[in-house]
Structure formats: structure tokens, C-alpha cells
Amino acid sequence: MVRGPTTDEHGTMSDLNEKFARLGIESAPGQERRQRTDEVDLSGPVLDGTPVDFSHGDVDAFTPIPGSFDVVEAGFEEGGAQAYTEYRGRLSLREDLAAKLAHFTGAGIAADHELIVTPGTQGALFLAMGSCIARGDRVAVVEPDYFANRKLVEFFDGDLVPIPMDFLATSSASGLDMGALEDAFRSGVRLFIYSNPNNPTGVVYSRSEVEQIGTLAERYGATVIVDELYSRQIFDDRPYTHLRGLGVIDPERVITIMGPSKTESLSGFRLGVAVGPPRLVERMEKLQAIVSLRAAGYSQAALRTWFAEPDGWLAERVAQHQAIRDDIVAVLDAVGDIRTRPTEGGSYLFPTLPPLRLGIADFCKALRLQAAVSVTPGTEFGPAFTRSFRINFSQDHAAAVAAIERTIEVVDRYRAPVLEVAAGD
Amino acid sequence: MVRGPTTDEHGTMSDLNEKFARLGIESAPGQERRQRTDEVDLSGPVLDGTPVDFSHGDVDAFTPIPGSFDVVEAGFEEGGAQAYTEYRGRLSLREDLAAKLAHFTGAGIAADHELIVTPGTQGALFLAMGSCIARGDRVAVVEPDYFANRKLVEFFDGDLVPIPMDFLATSSASGLDMGALEDAFRSGVRLFIYSNPNNPTGVVYSRSEVEQIGTLAERYGATVIVDELYSRQIFDDRPYTHLRGLGVIDPERVITIMGPSKTESLSGFRLGVAVGPPRLVERMEKLQAIVSLRAAGYSQAALRTWFAEPDGWLAERVAQHQAIRDDIVAVLDAVGDIRTRPTEGGSYLFPTLPPLRLGIADFCKALRLQAAVSVTPGTEFGPAFTRSFRINFSQDHAAAVAAIERTIEVVDRYRAPVLEVAAGD
Secondary structure, eight states, rough: OOOOOOGSSSSOOOOOHHHHHSSOOTSTTTOOGOOOOOTTOOOSSOOOOOOETTTOOOTSSSSOOOOOHHHHHHHHOHHHHOOOOOOOOOOHHHHHHHHHHHHTTTOOOOOSSSSEEEEEHHHHHHHHHHHHOTTTEEEEESOOOOHHHHHHHHHTTTTEEEEETTTTTTTSSSSSSHHHHHHHHHHTOOEEEEEETTTTTTTOOOHHHHHHHHHHHHHTTTTEEEOOOOOOBBOOOOOOOGGGGSSSOOOGGGEEEEEEOOOOGGGGGGOEEOOOOOHHHHHHHHHHHTTOOOOOOHHHHGGGGGTOOOOTTTHHHHHHHHHHHHHHHHHHHHSOBOOOOOOBBBBBEEEEEOOOSSSSHHHHHHHHHHHHEEEEGGGGGTTOOOOOOOEESSHHHHHHHHHHHHHHHHHHTTOOOOHHHHHOO | OOOOGGGGSSHHHHHHHHHHHOOOOTTTTGGGGGGGOOOOOOOOOOOOOOOOOTOOOOOTTTTOTEEEHHHHHHHHHHHHHHHHTTTTTHHHHHHHHHHHHHHHHTSSOOTTTTTTEESSHHHHHHHHHHHOOOOOEEEEEEEESSSSHHHHHHHTTTTEEEEBBTTOOOSOOBBBBBHHHEEEEEEOOOEEEEESSSSSTOOOOOOHHHHHHHHHHHHOOOOEEEEEETTTTTOOOOOOOOGGOSSSSSGGGGEEEESSTTOEEEEEGGOOEEEEEEEHHHHHHHHHHTSSSOOOOHHHHHHHHGTOOOTTTTHHHHHHHHHHHHHHHHHHHHSSSOOOOOBSSSSSSSSSSSOOOOOHHHHHHHHHHHHEOOOOEGGGTTTTTTBBEEEEESSOOHHHHHHHHHHHHHHHHBBBHHHHHHHHO
């Protein structure tokens, strides 16, 4: 039998092996059940308690916007017009969204040219980055920030330029290193991505910081993608600043991403929205056409209930999350050597642990096996976060607090001996 | 003000402009309303009749599987377990699908490692090709075939190697040029993609052809992606051959794609399924994680009704489509110089017109404006098809036949003068 070289012998195929090896998802939120756990050092007995999956919000604890399924059902009954929308989403829906989001973000939106409905905000991020990153482009990404940002830069063959955010150093601003951002722009970076509120820390950027980001990007002709997924869930009446509403940067170079998956618990419909200049929205739609055509037609209808929730519904939801945050932060602070910056917006908290005698990925596996608590290792958000983990505290209030108490017990099991710390840390 | 170079002055950014310029979607099915039409030469008055959009099936004429929305509603009521599935789809659902598809395709499927649920078959194609194509790889694609296949190869920076299919030459086989396919493999091509039934012609590959494809791919160590989206709608009791069920090629190198969007009219849920070896399914899931996380959780539930339709439902649907095909083909054949191969499977028909005095894209625009009939230009399926268009005849029967009659009237308006043909065609 004549045999050509097998695919694995190809140079290009090895590149592909490497590329996908870097795209690890074993520790990604929701994927924990696929982990290998046979090599984890388990200390002590299993702790009783209600299992809590902090890797994502619990839509059973905080249910979807009332009426959201009814509009989807009406869309299904309507039939073809809702099933087969333009790739960028149904026009009447985009008109509705454009008006709502223009009001929310403080700047006008042309429904037909500046907005695209996407399969979740993950879809929006993919399309936005795919529309802006060419092979070899250097792209500035905050550390810590949403793990997919880094993976997407790598997938599109860009080069990561990390911009550190010292979120534990201050409480009046995010702690983003503006000098590093300007250095990056000065050295040729033409794309910057950040989430506000920050994922995983829950930090909200100050108005002055957002102004500086916009002003720097404008000065160097850079494009900014801002992920504002959690911008409706801001605590303590803190002010929130939309970059696109500030007027400090040419709208031709700003993409704003939002969606109803988090605060509004519509994640099961997979819906996101991106707002940007016509030239980039057009690229995003072209990419959508080969990626998945459109956000599921029937699902799109659920967006009608977004920003149209019953009176008081959103305020109550925000207050409930703020209360959970307060209780969890109090429990963590009482330990003494777990460092936490209280969440300012969104449902994430990113505690930093004392030195442990096992790595953070293994700690997360042990925590799941010993305490039925799933959290996401800090290293998913930047290589430096080897002692942090992220929780999404959009959970049943009492179960979440109890799960954090169990987490602290497991931390105590794995504390590194003090001497070893002095010598090696 | 200090200004760095703008993005448009970057070499890499021009590459991106070029890349997206190639990714045209103006003539893509469903996108017609975004077209510029001010430069089209319109001859004659507007023809009355029910508008028909042949660019995709009409889910109002052929409605979704009975009960499909009820299971989605049950999934919504169930809550988090259905909203947040593994990226590859909910396990209990994959188990159900693996059993059904193993039976249908004639070879076993391991639910946990060999199957992934995707956002539509478009999503499955994107993930499959992204998992197999490295920059510079040469990829064999049938001409004509589904337009996104070619766009995807280009998007992943592969090089297209077209394999011609002379679908008008024979009726006992597809007419795929096996010599060209072997030449491609011999010259180093390690990936071949084809749809069966073929999109846009509706041709079903003979058993002997599928065997040859598998045997050649096996001999040269190539991977085959086969899109079997329409494999449940086969006419005239014609036999259908699943490559994966034949046993002529190592399953490590076959990806089979299916979905309930067409015959079953579940397209509004955006659901597809890919079956392949664990190593490629794992890559596809990694890619899914950064593209859109998962097929919409609630939508996934609809898959439970797939391959579980009420008794006789599918047979009746196939018979109804076969009847529409017969009537449309009779009307086209009566013209005399429109060449058509009757659809063997699926809902597509790909007529070849006599010479016209305008290009096929402009003809399609004129047809829409003058007769309220939307069709897809042949050039979307391969550069050679400058006198063909595709219709999806999954439409109201009478309206579809009437629309084809109007189409013929518009063809007559644009026939090229015979002399001009002799001189220039």
C-alpha cells in the first residue's frame, strides 16, 4: 500500500498540535467534570454541605428575567421571521437594542450599522478580536482579566503584551498600570482589551482611568475593545464610566460588548451584543457568517426583555448580590491572611491565599473533591496568580457562605509550613 | 498631539482588510436585504405573485418537529443543568444522540469522547476545519459545494485545491473527478471536505464513490470531513452511504457532521452535531470554548426530538419535498435550454441558465426586485458557476412552483442575443 506522510509528520500539523495544546480548557469554568483527579494529594475527610459550583452563576438561585421565555415562545410561534434573521440579528430587535444601549452608555447607536447580536458575549469577543487582530500584531491585555482574552489573542496569532493591574494596592481605582499601557502603545501596540467591571476581581475602573485609557488610545491611534458584561450590577452606588460615552476617543476605534447572561441570568439563551463602528461590525458579521451564522433565532427574542425588566427587579437583584458579597468578604477577612478586594461590580471575587503546599490547580481539584466546591484557578487569568482563585457568588446565599467556610477549612489543610515559606517563597 | 501610525498603515492590518474583503457575504443566503441594488439594469415591469425566498427553507411551510418547543420549555424549567452544559453539550443528550447516530450511520460512537453538539452545522464545520487546517495546508474542496467550505479554508489560511464534480454528465454517480482527488492527495493534500447530498446540486454520492473517497484517503493518510446535513431526506428510495459506516478508512481521520436544521426545520435553535475521533473532538471543544462556549443550552434540549419524530412524520416530509421537486423540475425542463439535474437528496436544486446579458449576481438581484424571488448565485459555490443559481425548495408547494414560473419570465428578459453568444461565449 502506498502511504503518504501521516498528518502528524507535517510541520504545519505540529504547529496545530502546539496551538491546541496552549488552548487548555481543563480548568475552565464548567469543565471541571472532565478533569483527571487521580494524582491529587487528598488530605482529610470529605466535608458535608450543599455542593456549590462557583465557576459560574447559578440560574436556579437567580432566575432569568420574568417573561423572557414567553417572548422566546412567541418568536417560535412567529416562525421563519424569528428563525432566520440577518447574521447580525433581527432588525426590529437591533432597533430596540440600539435605543436602549445608546441611553445606557451615553452615546448614539445606528441600529443598522453599529450593532451586532452574537452567540453570547464570548461570541462577541471572538468576532471583535478576529476582526482586529492580524497575525503577529501585538495586543495589550490586562492581567488579571478574563481568560479567553489571552486565548483569543493566541488563537489569532497575535502577541500578548500584558498590562498589570495591582488591584490589591488601592481601592479608589483599578490599579491598572497606565505607564505600562502607554509604553505598549508607544512600542506599536494598536489594540487594547479590558473588562469593566474587571473579571475576575470585580474592580470598577474610575472615571479618570477610563478617560486616560481613551486619551492614550486616541493619541496612539489604537483600538479599544471593552467588555462591559457586568456593567448593570454595580455596588455601593459607585459611579460607572462607559468609554464610548466619554467622547475622548474616535468611535471608529471602540467596540463595546455587553450581554444579558450574567446579572439577568439569560445565559441559557447564549446572547451577546457588540456595538462598534460600521467597518468593524461588518467584519464581525462576515466572521459570524462562517462561524455559526447567527445567534439562535428563537433565543434572540429574549433580548426584548433586557433593559425592560419589571420595576425594581434589577435593583433588588443588585442588592441581593451585594449582601452575598458582604457576607463572603467578612468570612474571608476573618481568616487574617487571605487577601480580598471587595467586589465593586459583577459577581466575581478573587481572593489571594497564603502559601499552600500544592499548586492552585491541584488545590481547586482538592477543594472540589473534599468540599464539593468548584472554583476557577487564578492562573486562568494570568500566569502570576498562582495563589488566587475566582468565585462567581451569584448563588444561593446561605449555601455560598457555607461553601466559603468549607473552602477555608480546605485551605487550612494545605497551608505550607512557615519555615518552608521563609526559605522558598 | 503625538500620533502613532494609524491601524490602516500597518502591513498586518492591510492583510486583514484583504482577508475580510475575500469573506464576502453580500450574496449569502438570507443577507439579500443588505445588498446595494441601485446599479442593476431592470427590464420590464414587476411580476405579481407571492414572494418566495429560496435562499433557505421556509420553516412556516415545513414546521419544526412536533413537540420540539415543549422539550426546550422543559429544559428552561429545569434551569441551570440545561443552561450551563459542558462545552461539548450536555452528557445525557450526547448519550442519546450517540446511540441514534450510531444506528443511523452504521458505526458505534462513544458519547463522552467522539461527539460534540455545536451551534448549527455551520458551527460544526467551523470547529472541524479549525481543528484540521494549519496555515499553508492545502485542502481539497469539491466544486460546486457549500460556499462556506471555501471561505473557511481561506479563513484558516489554507490553500484551496478544487476537485471538480461534473454533476450534469451522469445520473448514476455524483461525477466527482476521482483522478483529480487522487492527484491532490498525491501532491500532499491531507484534508478533503465534501457534502453528501451535495449542496448545491442535491446529488447523492454512489456507494462506489464513497468507497473510493475513503480508500484514497486511507491510502494517503488524509482526513475527510463529510457534511451529511441532508442525509435523512433522500428521494426515490435511492441508497445512501455513510463514509464512517463503510469501514474503509481509519475512524481517526473521519469527521461526520449532521444536524436537524433542514429536513426537521429546527434551524431557529441553531443546532449541529459532529462525530469524530477523540483527539479532534477535543480540539473542536477547545475551539468552541473561545468561539461561543456552547450551543445555546436551552436550544440543545430540542435535539431530544431528533430521530424520535412521530411515526410516519419523516416519510411524509420526504414525500412532500419529492413532489415539489418533481413539479419544479418539470417547469424548468419545459423551457428547453435550462439544464437541471433532479435533486436526489435534500432540498436544493442548481439549474444552469442559457447565456444572459447580465452577470449571475445581478440576475439574482433583478429577480428579487422584479419577481420577489430570492435565489443564491452559483458563483457562491465555485467560480465556474456563472450561469447557475441555487434554490432551496422547502417552501409552500404552489408558491414555489409559481415563483419558478416568474423566474423563467425574468430569464427570458435577460437572454443574451444569439449572435452575441456565438461571438463572445
